[in-house]
Amino acid sequence: MWAMGADFSKPYDPKQTESEIYDLWEKSGYFNPDNLPIRKIGNRKLKIENYVVYMPLPNVTGTLHMGHALDNTTPDILIRYYRMKGVRTLWFPGTDHAGIATQYVVEKQLKKEGKTRFDLGREKFIERVWEWKKEYGGKILEQLKKLGLSADWSRARFTMDDAYAADVIDAFIHYYEKGMLYRGLRTVNWCPRCQTSLSDLELEYKEEQTTLYYIKYGPFTLATTRPETKFGDTGIAVHPRDPKYKQYVGKELEIESLSVDGSLDTPVKKKNKIAVVADEAVDREFGTGAVKVTPAHDLTDFEIGNRHDLPLVQVIDERGRMNEKAGKYAGMKTEDARKKIVEDLKTVGLLEKEESYGHNLAVCYRCGHAIEPIPSTQWFLKMERLAKEALDVVKKKKVIIQPKNFEKTYGSWLSNIKDWTISRQIWWGHQLPVYFCKNKQEANSKFQIPNDKQTRNSENETQNTGGFVVAKEKPKTCPFCKKCDMEQSPDVLDTWFSSALWPFAGLSKEDRKKYYPGNLVSNAREILNLWDTRMIFSGLEFMGNIPFRNVLIHGTVLTKDGKRMSKSLGTGIDPLKYVDEYGADATRFAVIWQASGQDIRWDEAAVIAGRKFTNKIWNASRFVLEQTKDLKSANLNKKPTAKTKADTKILKALEKTKKNTGKYIESFQFSRALHELYDFFWHEFCDRYLEISKKQMEDEKLKKNTQAILFYTLRESLKLLHPFLPFITETIYREFPDTSSLLMIEKW
RNA sequence: GGGCGAUUAGCUCAGUUGGUUAGAGCGUCACAUUGACAUUGUGAAGGUCAGAGGUUCGAGUCCUCUAUCGCCCACCA
Numbered sequence: 001m002w003a004m005g006a007d008f009s010k011p012y013d014p015k016q017t018e019s020e021i022y023d024l025w026e027k028s029g030y031f032n033p034d035n036l037p038i039r040k041i042g043n044r045k046l047k048i049e050n051y052v053v054y055m056p057l058p059n060v061t062g063t064l065h066m067g068h069a070l071d072n073t074t075p076d077i078l079i080r081y082y083r084m085k086g087v088r089t090l091w092f093p094g095t096d097h098a099g100i101a102t103q104y105v106v107e108k109q110l111k112k113e114g115k116t117r118f119d120l121g122r123e124k125f126i127e128r129v130w131e132w133k134k135e136y137g138g139k140i141l142e143q144l145k146k147l148g149l150s151a152d153w154s155r156a157r158f159t160m161d162d163a164y165a166a167d168v169i170d171a172f173i174h175y176y177e178k179g180m181l182y183r184g185l186r187t188v189n190w191c192p193r194c195q196t197s198l199s200d201l202e203l204e205y206k207e208e209q210t211t212l213y214y215i216k217y218g219p220f221t222l223a224t225t226r227p228e229t230k231f232g233d234t235g236i237a238v239h240p241r242d243p244k245y246k247q248y249v250g251k252e253l254e255i256e257s258l259s260v261d262g263s264l265d266t267p268v269k270k271k272n273k274i275a276v277v278a279d280e281a282v283d284r285e286f287g288t289g290a291v292k293v294t295p296a297h298d299l300t301d302f303e304i305g306n307r308h309d310l311p312l313v314q315v316i317d318e319r320g321r322m323n324e325k326a327g328k329y330a331g332m333k334t335e336d337a338r339k340k341i342v343e344d345l346k347t348v349g350l351l352e353k354e355e356s357y358g359h360n361l362a363v364c365y366r367c368g369h370a371i372e373p374i375p376s377t378q379w380f381l382k383m384e385r386l387a388k389e390a391l392d393v394v395k396k397k398k399v400i401i402q403p404k405n406f407e408k409t410y411g412s413w414l415s416n417i418k419d420w421t422i423s424r425q426i427w428w429g430h431q432l433p434v435y436f437c438k439n440k441q442e443a444n445s446k447f448q449i450p451n452d453k454q455t456r457n458s459e460n461e462t463q464n465t466g467g468f469v470v471a472k473e474k475p476k477t478c479p480f481c482k483k484c485d486m487e488q489s490p491d492v493l494d495t496w497f498s499s500a501l502w503p504f505a506g507l508s509k510e511d512r513k514k515y516y517p518g519n520l521v522s523n524a525r526e527i528l529n530l531w532d533t534r535m536i537f538s539g540l541e542f543m544g545n546i547p548f549r550n551v552l553i554h555g556t557v558l559t560k561d562g563k564r565m566s567k568s569l570g571t572g573i574d575p576l577k578y579v580d581e582y583g584a585d586a587t588r589f590a591v592i593w594q595a596s597g598q599d600i601r602w603d604e605a606a607v608i609a610g611r612k613f614t615n616k617i618w619n620a621s622r623f624v625l626e627q628t629k630d631l632k633s634a635n636l637n638k639k640p641t642a643k644t645k646a647d648t649k650i651l652k653a654l655e656k657t658k659k660n661t662g663k664y665i666e667s668f669q670f671s672r673a674l675h676e677l678y679d680f681f682w683h684e685f686c687d688r689y690l691e692i693s694k695k696q697m698e699d700e701k702l703k704k705n706t707q708a709i710l711f712y713t714l715r716e717s718l719k720l721l722h723p724f725l726p727f728i729t730e731t732i733y734r735e736f737p738d739t740s741s742l743l744m745i746e747k748w
Numbered sequence: 749g750g751g752c753g754a755u756u757a758g759c760u761c762a763g764u765u766g767g768u769u770a771g772a773g774c775g776u777c778a779c780a781u782u783g784a785c786a787u788u789g790u791g792a793a794g795g796u797c798a799g800a801g802g803u804u805c806g807a808g809u810c811c812u813c814u815a816u817c818g819c820c821c822a823c824c825a
Binding site for chain 1: 749750751752754759760761762764772773775783784785787788789790817818819820821822823824825
């Protein structure tokens with residue numbers, strides 16, 4: 001009933017069959033576990049009812065690359081395997097709104113029209129991004145389908161779908177109500193001209209010749225390109241193993257320095273205390289090996305300050321001018337202040353020397369203005385308890401990370417974790433459900449710094465200090481002034497805050513009940529702490545249970561000479577190129593064949609090997625089907641018995657291969673499984689048994705039985721091969737005389 | 749700077765707790781053939797398992813050091 005007439009007289013042509021077969025699968029509805037035929041739900045031997053996989057969310061801005069192929073072929077093997085085992089299988093696909101990346105793509109598009117996002121305004125700009133998303137956002141999933149993935153597309157979600165967004169907002173409110181959110185200062189990249197903070201993506205670097213000033217600081221001499229930030233210095237950092245400075249570490253020194261009125265401050269005149277800290281971030285070789293720490297105006301210094309609890313003193317404002325803390329330099333532009341301060345340093349004798357120095361200056365990608373790091377108010381999520389819980393489930397083997405050594409990466413990240421900055425100053429994303437009173441502007445002011453000792457840790461919370469409410473909806477009347485129309489915070493959430501909820505956000509109640517927790521995520525190692533970790537603690541927090549049992553970290557696909565694949569370097573490879581040329585099966589074959597644990601130096605020869613293998617399967621099937629045409633249907637389903645030595649050998653080999661394939665798939669040794677299948681099918685079955693069968697079939701006494709063995713072995717082989725090479729196996733299966741359903745749901 | 753890993757045939761890689769003559773794919777060479785398949789078959793050549801030292805009856809496998817390469821994270825005052 002299924003036959004569409006495969007032409008065995010020609011070599012296997014994947015182009016002809018793949019899209020047709022994929023349509024058939026999609027129409028069957030079997031990607032959706034709710035539609036799977038009611039065989040026996042679950043599998044007693046496997047002791048599982050469901051097998052649920054979460055797709056690593058491709059960015060809507062993405063185009064397919066080898067990483068996606070790697071992310072998704074192994075889960076597809078698992079899903080197809082368990083589905084054939086009678087397990088209810090569900091693979092959740094979807095896309096991530098990828099805040100910064102998407103905003104950036106649309107802005108680049110605007111730039112071609114000579115516009116900026118500010119020309120459009122927030123509302124229009126977001127509309128524009130949605131338009132873009134509608135046009136291009138589904139593309140990546142369509143590309144993924146070409147690999148033959150059996151994900152449940154009917155459950156595809158986007159991290160900004162209404163239902164999903166509602167869960168994201170609920171999560172924020174949940175954390176807030178539990179007292180786990182607080183506001184604090186963090187130094188960010190700021191463009192003084194555009195009046196906006198910028199992500200790392202939005203920075204460009206310009207080669208610049210500048211001056212390195214060596215300034216005396218008590219027993220130290222410090223090299224800096226930015227002497228004007230000196231009034232914001234709150235520490236001196238040295239390398240922990242630098243013998244030169246060992247004696248000073250941990251001390252508070254009283255030193256001579258330049259006063260804000262341009263004169264010399266001496267310890268006698270005024271107490272100038274500065275802390276000396278030891279930090280790995282310091283390069284012993286640079287300058288004098290000691291560095292001034294200005295947490296408010298340098299991102300690295302901010303981190304150092306955080307680690308050693310140094311105060312944050314802002315001396316530059318959001319317009320790029322010195323503020324009142326800079327005394328007589330207040331109001332000057334930073335460049336002017338720098339000149340003046342250098343002059344004054346010379347006058348008081350604190351400038352030791354000057355050196356010409358070439359470095360990369362960070363500038364705004366849009367206007368080219370130099371970036372001015374300044375502190376700004378951000379939202380933080382307390383990580384202590386969440387991290388502990390996430391650590392715990394891995395320690396207790398409730399969640400298994402493979403390969404095992406990544407448990408170390410996971411553990412060390414969580415053990416040294418800082419509170420998570422979850423707010424971003426961009427437009428595209430989940431806007432914070434925070435509403436400010438317009439008449440209490442100080443609460444909304446980003447640059448207000450209560451005092452010098454403003455710290456950035458959870459002990460110094462600023463939440464509930466008034467001026468704003470956290471709520472699902474904008475309050476009808478302002479609880480503070482009773483009259484204003486409240487204003488929503490312009491900030492959006494870090495993209496990872498929403499993708500952290502992927503295993504459950506936006507799902508129906510039934511789905512959560514039926515399919516949570518799931519079983520597996522499979523992704524690249526750089527995602528482990530960005531995503532997997534966060535899904536784990538989010539799952540524990542919101543669902544009261546781990547989101548999945550297995551985390552599978554796969555290797556990175558490199559070019560053949562060991563270089564990283566990247567679009568910008570032009571070293572990237574689109575797997576669709578191979579799908580087009582050799583077929584999805586051959587492409588999947590190549591990925592799995594080579595993915596034996598560590599990084600892959602991509603070798604195109606493996607795709608060719610894959611194509612040869614599919615051709616081998618094609619021709620062997622053609623032979624078997626021709627030779628067994630006259631078999632009665634009664635003989636088709638029965639397991640045949642061996643009559644000759646060769647019979648015994650092939651049947652035994654088949655049993656062994658079946659056993660091992662299952663074992664290897666269940667233990668994630670896909671490459672090994674495929675190699676074993678390859679050897680069995682090509683060498684044991686084709687090279688040996690097929691040849692012997694020709695002779696056996698000449699003997700009338702053996703003919704029928706040999707035919708039955710050929711047919712049986714082929715059918716079983718196709719089943720074993722199906723999770724790896726779904727298209728060709730399904731195509732051939734339809735040519736079987738007794739086929740009444742899809743191979744995809746045949747019993748393994 | 750921190751963490752992790754790699755180094756086995758011309759190329760890309762396997763080699764599961766240390767155990768007899770180290771494997772595969774691709775490539776190379778020789779021969780075969782129109783009887784499922786030339787996207788084939790049979791066979792062959794090709795490796796002092798990066799180097800040095802150590803543990804052991806025995807090391808590609810465990811330990812130390814060296815060299816080279818790579819990945820992830822953090823960063824260049």
